[in-house]
Amino acid sequence: MIVPEDAEDFNELERIIKEEAGKRTDSVLICPQCNSTDVTYYMGLKTGVQYQCKECGYVGAFIIERDKE
Numbered sequence: 220m221i222v223p224e225d226a227e228d229f230n231e232l233e234r235i236i237k238e239e240a241g242k243r244t245d246s247v248l249i250c251p252q253c254n255s256t257d258v259t260y261y262m263g264l265k266t267g268v269q270y271q272c273k274e275c276g277y278v279g280a281f282i283i284e285r286d287k288e
């Protein structure tokens with residue numbers, strides 16, 4: 220049986236993302252390109268945790284974070 224080398228990394232990444240998401244329940248993520256709040260976590264195996272904007276398609280490690288009102 221062949222196990223992909225990235226399988227473990229992927230699980231680790233998923234864990235980190237869930238941890239990050241739990242930490243950030245009091246803040247809202249904003250796209251630096253179009254100011255949309257429709258931003259999700261983007262899972263990159265090689266690049267680590269990044270963000271993806273569903274509005275304009277922006278993907279990157281930089282994101283604007285603001286506290287919820």
Ligand SMILES: [Zn+2]
Binds near residue numbers: 251254273277
């Ligand atoms: Zn955007």
